[in-house]
Amino acid sequence: MENVPLSVTDAIALVNQTLEYAYPTVVVEGEVSSFKVNQGKFVFFDIKDSESSLGCFMMIFNLRVPLEDGMKIRVIARPTLTKWGKFSLTVRDIVPVGEGSIKRAFQLLKEKLDKEGLFAAERKRSLPYMPSRIGVISSTQAAGYGDFIKILSDRWGGMDIVVVHTQVQGADASRQIVSALKKLNELSEPVELIAVIRGGGSIDDLAVFNDELLIRAVAASRAPVISGVGHEQDETLIDFVADERGSTPSNVAERIVPDKRAVTDQLSGNIELLIAKMKHRVQVVHSHIELSLELAARSTVQSYERSFSRYAEMRRLLSELDPRRALMRGYSLMRTEKNGPVVTSADVGDTILIETKQALINAEVTDVNEK
Secondary structure, X not given: OOOOOOOHXXXXXXXXXXXXXXXXXXXXXXXXXXXXXXXXXXXXXXXXXXXXXXEEEEEHHHOOOOOOOOOEEEEEEEEEEOOOOOEEEXXXXXXXXXXXXXXXXXXXXXXXXXXXXXXXXXXXXXXXXXXXXEEEEEOOOOHHHHHHXXXXXXXXXXXXXXXXXXXXXXXXXXXXXXHXXXXXXXXXXXXXXXXXXXXXXXXXXXXXHHOHHXXXXXXXXXXXXXXXEOOOOOOOHHHHHOOEEOOOHHHHHHHHOOXXXXXXXXXXXXXXXXXXXXXXXXXXXXXXXXXXXXXXXXXXXHHHHHHHHXXXXXXXXXXXXXXXXXXXXXXXXEEOOOOOOEOOOOOOOOEEEEEOOOOEEEEEOOOOOOO
């Protein structure tokens, strides 16, 4: 049977259909060369080894790690025959390979994001003290997650822990973690903080936490984020952007909640100190009251003595002014009648009563002369 001729377009479509069926995705590892970005949105580069080279294409928004010529990478791509008849790889994901390339990608992205201010100390938030609702992003099968939950429960317990299970390594891990962050930040009952944790691993395994979209998602998180990735000596970009960093998942648990035994001891010490302060205060108040009472009593006595002294003086003065004292000294009083008022003048013919110390004398005035 004679083959039916195909148009060029149909032939390319047939090849692409065959490629899509046979090789929907390929993973290719090699070295980057001829890297460039056109119009700010189209990324072109070649991936090569010592003998061959393949052209690669991707959109800029899918470029999640910085590239430069000479870096060794692994691409996850779809083989495609372009309409110009050129074979190309349409790249979906890029993973740096080898310690040198991973460190170089890390450094390039760190410098870029640092210039944007994503790592600035002033944008970091404090973690809530004794949170009651915690979001956790981790692989629930990982040993680090188990240690984290155990230490969290041993140290405090009773918290509401919302766990979102994700991969923590591999091509799709960063997308899952970004999705988990979005989910936790959109809960109707919000979490007070989010912990992103993963135990130790190789530099290739931890490269997931250097993904640009993941770093930006952490920076945009509504809830404060604490990271605990790898071991103490490990360093990933999520540690720079997180509000706080724990050296390990276990250390994250220690930073999130206090040790209830330490809190109990501290409260006991505070109570003892408070009781001692209250006793001291009572003693001070008691002494103050005693002194105040003593001063009040002394003041009362002094006031009484002053009043009594004044009374005695007034009594003495009144006694001195008593007319009877004048009689005792030989003087006499002149009245109009017995017990009547004392008079100091009289007219001729008036009858007066003269009182002396020993007698009452009735007399008639016969003469009055002006003094």
